Amino acid sequence: MRLYNTLTGEEKEFVPADGNTVKMYVCGVTPYSSTHVGHALSYVVFDTLRRYLEYQGYQVKHIQNFTDVDDKIIQRAQEAGISEDALTAQYIDDFFRTMDALNILRADVYPRATQEIGPILETIQSLVDKDFAYAASGDVFFRVNRKEDYGKLSHRTLDGMIAGARIQVDEDKEHPMDFVLWKGAKPGEPAWESPWGPGRPGWHIECTAMSLRYLDYPLDIHGGGQDLIFPHHENEIAQSEAHTGITPFAHHWVHNGLLQLGEDKMSKSLGNLVSVEEALAEYSADALRMYFLSSHYRSPLQYSDEGSAAMERSMDRFYHALRPTDVEEVAPASGEALDAAPFRQRFLAAMDDDLNTPQAIAALFDLARDINRERDAGNLVAEAQTTLRELGGVLGLTFEERSAGSDQLAASPFIDLLVSTRTELRQARQFALADRIRDELAAQGVVLEDSAQGTVWRYQR
RNA sequence: GGCGACGUAGCCAAGUGGUUAAGGCGGAGGUCUGCAAAACCUCUAUUCGGCGGUUCGAAUCCGCCCGUCGCCUCCA
Numbered sequence: 001m002r003l004y005n006t007l008t009g010e011e012k013e014f015v016p017a018d019g020n021t022v023k024m025y026v027c028g029v030t031p032y033s034s035t036h037v038g039h040a041l042s043y044v045v046f047d048t049l050r051r052y053l054e055y056q057g058y059q060v061k062h063i064q065n066f067t068d069v070d071d072k073i074i075q076r077a078q079e080a081g082i083s084e085d086a087l088t089a090q091y092i093d094d095f096f097r098t099m100d101a102l103n104i105l106r107a108d109v110y111p112r113a114t115q116e117i118g119p120i121l122e123t124i125q126s127l128v129d130k131d132f133a134y135a136a137s138g139d140v141f142f143r144v145n146r147k148e149d150y151g152k153l154s155h156r157t158l159d160g161m162i163a164g165a166r167i168q169v170d171e172d173k174e175h176p177m178d179f180v181l182w183k184g185a186k187p188g189e190p191a192w193e194s195p196w197g198p199g200r201p202g203w204h205i206e207c208t209a210m211s212l213r214y215l216d217y218p219l220d221i222h223g224g225g226q227d228l229i230f231p232h233h234e235n236e237i238a239q240s241e242a243h244t245g246i247t248p249f250a251h252h253w254v255h256n257g258l259l260q261l262g263e264d265k266m267s268k269s270l271g272n273l274v275s276v277e278e279a280l281a282e283y284s285a286d287a288l289r290m291y292f293l294s295s296h297y298r299s300p301l302q303y304s305d306e307g308s309a310a311m312e313r314s315m316d317r318f319y320h321a322l323r324p325t326d327v328e329e330v331a332p333a334s335g336e337a338l339d340a341a342p343f344r345q346r347f348l349a350a351m352d353d354d355l356n357t358p359q360a361i362a363a364l365f366d367l368a369r370d371i372n373r374e375r376d377a378g379n380l381v382a383e384a385q386t387t388l389r390e391l392g393g394v395l396g397l398t399f400e401e402r403s404a405g406s407d408q409l410a411a412s413p414f415i416d417l418l419v420s421t422r423t424e425l426r427q428a429r430q431f432a433l434a435d436r437i438r439d440e441l442a443a444q445g446v447v448l449e450d451s452a453q454g455t456v457w458r459y460q461r
Numbered sequence: 462g463g464c465g466a467c468g469u470a471g472c473c474a475a476g477u478g479g480u481u482a483a484g485g486c487g488g489a490g491g492u493c494u495g496c497a498a499a500a501c502c503u504c505u506a507u508u509c510g511g512c513g514g515u516u517c518g519a520a521u522c523c524g525c526c527c528g529u530c531g532c533c534u535c536c537a
Contacts, residue, residue: 451494
């Protein structure tokens with residue numbers, strides 16, 4: 001497949017270096033607040049990339065970190081009067097529940113910064129030894145001037161960054177853009193012993209230490225949201241390449257566009273967040289995945305209730321197309337089987353083109369339409385349905401219609417009874433009474449569908 | 462101020478030099494139905510922010526203008 005690489009700014013044919021196993025590192029979250037729909041978008045994108053690579057026959061080794069020590073975690077824990085560990089444990093749980101609910105495959109390893117202090121210290125020491133880093137007043141900084149290609153990912157120069165003029169002056173730094181590798185501890189903060197005194201790792205160094213430990217360089221794919229390009233990934237490149245001398249340390253840098261809420265980017269600092277929990281209370285995981293994949297992964301996407309609702313309705317097309325074809329008992333399918341191969345080809349060609357999920361989805365809708373059409377014509381569609389399920393699965397769609405709650409299941413025999421009563425009334429042409437049953441069931445959220453084969457009912461979605 | 466992205470129907474969103482500009486939502490008509498609903502069929506952008514230019518040919522390339530957004534600070 002062809003895949004866009006942020007580092008070069010162009011699409012490049014993607015092949016794992018060893019031809020078989022894809023080494024993929026995706027930056028994870030800082031667990032101090034609920035997982036929001038922006039996170040969900042990002043991880044749905046990388047989950048889809050992973051599923052597609054696996055569908056192509058590759059093994060994917062997927063590593064995703066938790067930044068479980070940082071200023072905000074310390075602050076929130078103190079506000080809540082609990083330990084940092086208790087706070088992060090809570091939100092890591094939330095994260096996993098959310099990922100599972102969205103049918104996002106688990107990474108192979110989820111390393112945590114606090115559990116990788118040893119490798120982190122070794123990496124920092126190596127950078128100090130190589131003169132890429134220096135200690136100052138208990139902190140350790142990366143010396144950006146020593147890395148000549150600093151800025152190559154975000155396509156900016158040190159001069160250009162300084163022109164931004166929003167840099168805080170720090171007298172301990174040799175250069176304003178030097179960034180912290182090790183942060184000396186202030187009283188009351190969690191700290192680990194180091195050659196430079198007690199402290200904790202800076203944000204960027206953990207990813208260097210972890211990706212090297214769990215995947216070895218060079219990585220095939222390094223991913224994250226576009227907001228991580230600078231400074232996080234730029235700094236990671238500087239550290240990783242300075243540390244190992246391997247350049248580039250990741251072949252493909254893949255960044256998803258950010259989810260926006262209204263006019264602005266959805267972000268922790270703006271506080272305009274919608275949690276995944278809130279979204280899933282209203283909409284199915286399939287609908288949300290469809291929403292996230294309905295625009296190209298590198299484009300920004302506006303999140304809205306209207307958009308989610310539209311996707312929910314569009315899923316009905318698939319649900320209906322995938323229903324069992326017991327119709328064939330009445331009108332024996334004598335015709336030809338629907339050939340899904342052209343749709344599969346369209347789907348694969350779209351996915352091969354830098355994960356063009358909007359086009360891939362369009363192919364699936366066309367396939368669904370043909371399934372409905374051919375089934376009505378009495379042709380065989382079982383194989384085509386299998387193809388639709390399989391390709392939808394590459395996008396992580398489950399096609400599970402929203403399951404009924406337990407009290408709804410308990411009501412089923414009574415609804416069946418009302419439906420069969422209505423059928424008898426209709427046969428007796430007692431339409432007023434029959435319609436009353438239909439209307440009152442509708443008021444309870446039960447939708448009846450009449451067809452030549454009888455009446456089926458379902459809960460309104 | 463520096464760097465970058467984008468502007469396609471009522472809404473969302475593909476397409477980036479060449480037959481009828483994907484797909485979804487919404488809308489209109491039809492088939493089916495006792496009537497509905499669901500489903501299916503048909504229709505729904507002579508035109509791609511504006512103005513110039515290159516070309517036999519541009520939504521697609523170039524220039525200018527208008528507008529929106531992102532990064533430059535924690536962030537997926």
